[in-house]
Amino acid sequence: GAVVSQHPSRVICKSGTSVKIECRSLDFQATTMFWYRQFPKQSLMLMATSNEGSKATYEQGVEKDKFLINHASLTLSTLTVTSAHPEDSSFYICSARVGDPGEQYFGPGTRLTVT
């Protein structure tokens, strides 16, 4: 099956710093990549959708200047949380999709803790 990796799996940072999370599709080229956030005991919340080489489409309420998404290639997307605050502490999950429609393959997630 298709594999999506995320790095790092866990990160602790201080308030005001920036954190970059990488999402890679290891054995396939992803048409589209998605970034989700999940707070404890809640469902996935889509943050943004990105296609390779174009600007990400952000969901309502998600600050694009705070959550920078770069989708530089068909196998790599990055999410940078800028000037992180404790309320940004969450589980961030990326997924990659092949074709429309297509199954989404999820990365293992990144647990971000902002102190």
Next chain:
Amino acid sequence: GQNIDQPTEMTATEGAIVQINCTYQTSGFNGLFWYQQHAGEAPTFLSYNVLDGLEEKGRFSSFLSRSKGYSYLLLKELQMKDSASYLCAALDSNYQLIWGAGTKLIIKP
């Protein structure tokens, strides 16, 4: 608006059968997914239905009725490791996934 409804929590006994229901209302429809998510982990794919009927895959089966906007996930011969949240998600006309809040399944010995 677009909406996915599924029960918040269900409890079942090891070795038994459980059915998790999901109803959806979306702008257009291009299929329905079921995912399993263990606590602290990312979701993993279970099934995809786009045509009416039952799709069987080992102990897990998924059913879809497009006319009723209804799906269910059937888990047979329950094992303790099946304790997880089960997420229902519908693909709308823009090929965006609309997620349910998930059903937490608790398996008791």
